[in-house]
Amino acid sequence: MRAPMIDVAIVGAGPYGLSVAAHATAAGLDARVYGRPMEAWERHMPRGMLLKSEPFASNLADPGGNYGLEAYCRPRGFSCAYGEPIPVDTFVDYGRWFQSQAVGEALDPSQVTKVRAEGELFVIELETGETVPARAVVLALGFLPFAHRPAALSGLPAEVSTHSSEHHDLSRFAGLDVTVVGAGQSALETAALLLEAGARPRVVARGDSLRWNSVPDVSRPALRRALAPLSGLGTGWRSWVWSELPDTVRHLPAGTRRRIVRTTLGPAGSWWLRRRFDGHVPVVLGRTLAAAAHRDGVTLTLRDGAGMEGTLRTDHVIAATGYMVDVGRIGILDGRLTRAIRRTGTSPKLSRNFETSVRGLYTVGLAAADTFGPVMRFVHGAGFAARRVTRGLVSSLGVRPSTGAVGGRPVEHAAR
Numbered sequence: 356m357r358a359p360m361i362d363v364a365i366v367g368a369g370p371y372g373l374s375v376a377a378h379a380t381a382a383g384l385d386a387r388v389y390g391r392p393m394e395a396w397e398r399h400m401p402r403g404m405l406l407k408s409e410p411f412a413s414n415l416a417d418p419g420g421n422y423g424l425e426a427y428c429r430p431r432g433f434s435c436a437y438g439e440p441i442p443v444d445t446f447v448d449y450g451r452w453f454q455s456q457a458v459g460e461a462l463d464p465s466q467v468t469k470v471r472a473e474g475e476l477f478v479i480e481l482e483t484g485e486t487v488p489a490r491a492v493v494l495a496l497g498f499l500p501f502a503h504r505p506a507a508l509s510g511l512p513a514e515v516s517t518h519s520s521e522h523h524d525l526s527r528f529a530g531l532d533v534t535v536v537g538a539g540q541s542a543l544e545t546a547a548l549l550l551e552a553g554a555r556p557r558v559v560a561r562g563d564s565l566r567w568n569s570v571p572d573v574s575r576p577a578l579r580r581a582l583a584p585l586s587g588l589g590t591g592w593r594s595w596v597w598s599e600l601p602d603t604v605r606h607l608p609a610g611t612r613r614r615i616v617r618t619t620l621g622p623a624g625s626w627w628l629r630r631r632f633d634g635h636v637p638v639v640l641g642r643t644l645a646a647a648a649h650r651d652g653v654t655l656t657l658r659d660g661a662g663m664e665g666t667l668r669t670d671h672v673i674a675a676t677g678y679m680v681d682v683g684r685i686g687i688l689d690g691r692l693t694r695a696i697r698r699t700g701t702s703p704k705l706s707r708n709f710e711t712s713v714r715g716l717y718t719v720g721l722a723a724a725d726t727f728g729p730v731m732r733f734v735h736g737a738g739f740a741a742r743r744v745t746r747g748l749v750s751s752l753g754v755r756p757s758t759g760a761v762g763g764r765p766v767e768h769a770a771r
């Protein structure tokens with residue numbers, strides 16, 4: 356069945372997709388956001404996880420700023436203070452509340468199975484069999500399409516080798532020896548949660564030591580605050596620029612941008628995780644994965660800095676080895692669209708309004724980090740992205756008076 360044409364189809368209902376939807380509908384655009392709200396946070400992050408970002412840097416964005424995390428937490432008696440990590444369940448519920456308040460009926464929880472071009476339009480194919488013509492498309496797919504695994508694990512079957520993003524309930528590993536590869540928050544927290552779920556985890560990492568973030572100083576004197584301001588990406592002027600001025604990052608040379616994305620908030624564990632990890636989870640440092648074989652569990656071959664190899668036997672290996680943006684891995688894009696997207700390396704080249712080289716096709720979140728810097732890897736970048744994308748949509752599509760209402764309130768034409 357073919358649905359009536361809409362202005363913009365937003366694919367993905369995570370923090371970025373919902374924020375873009377809130378802005379686009381408020382600007383009078385006929386927008387639809389597709390996907391189950393906050394699904395990646397509910398199903399692809401471990402149960403019991405705490406957010407690494409501070410509450411003030413974990414807001415979804417609506418144009419009026421009415422539906423921040425604090426507006427959700429305070430009336431419910433949940434703490435939302437600096438230095439107090441937010442449980443992932445609370446964040447999922449917050450995202451769904453935001454959707455009900457700021458996005459309303461612009462949500463369609465169907466999965467998008469294909470996005471293709473048809474003349475000047477795009478056509479969105481849904482899992483329901485419905486097709487929807489749209490004048491523009493915003494890809495807000497988040498991190499799931501880009502899960503990165505070390506090549507050495509590629510020959511292992513799925514029952515003994517997974518990526519951290521495949522897990523929510525870690526209790527299935529109770530009693531098993533599990534090796535977690537990686538040194539970032541995801542690796543360290545997965546290992547701590549595995550231990551707490553009755554498994555026998557260990558961490559294998561390339562570096563010679565693990566890094567831990569320091570305890571936040573909640574009462575910093577004014578001088579210290581001026582010398583090292585607080586931002587969504589941590590303290591210090593450099594972090595502040597990457598966090599608050601993503602458009603400045605866009606003007607830096609490509610190599611510099613890439614280095615900033617790679618090194619800002621690099622692999623490190625949260626301060627609150629350390630006491631659950633240190634002394635409880637065995638760690639093998641200074642080793643890279645050279646090979647892996649599957650026979651009666653998994654045998655990993657690990658190589659040290661001098662090239663010496665040793666083996667380690669484990670029941671299951673979890674690659675907590677992050678995400679690498681690659682346009683070629685956006686499976687829902689029709690091949691012709693994929694080929695038409697210009698890139699630097701494997702990331703899309705984007706305009707100042709997050710538009711790809713395909714007119715009317717935008718992408719936000721992690722896929723935009725190569726252009727706008729590290730803040731796009733975090734919820735904190737959602738407000739900037741939503742404002743910019745909406746500005747681009749409004750200027751290229753034009754704004755029509757909206758007849759709809761969002762969350763029971765009349766739509767405000769905020770972009771006029």
Ligand SMILES: Cc1cc2nc3c(=O)[nH]c(=O)nc-3n(C[C@H](O)[C@H](O)[C@H](O)COP(=O)(O)OP(=O)(O)OC[C@H]3O[C@@H](n4cnc5c(N)ncnc54)[C@H](O)[C@@H]3O)c2cc1C
Pocket residue numbers: 366367368369370371372389390391392393394395396400401405406407408412413465466467468495496497498499520541687719720721732733734735
């Ligand atoms: C373990 C872990 C912990 C993290 N902790 C933090 C943190 O504490 N703070 C922080 O700021 N960031 C954190 N991040 C980064 C976080 O992923 C991003 O900040 C955030 O998810 C970005 O929002 P998003 O909307 O771009 O992506 P997502 O939240 O991934 O949302 C994208 C959505 O698109 C949906 N989708 C994909 N394909 C389709 C399709 N074809 N049809 C319909 N829907 C589709 C997905 O199911 C998903 O729900 C963490 C990441 C990981 C992996």
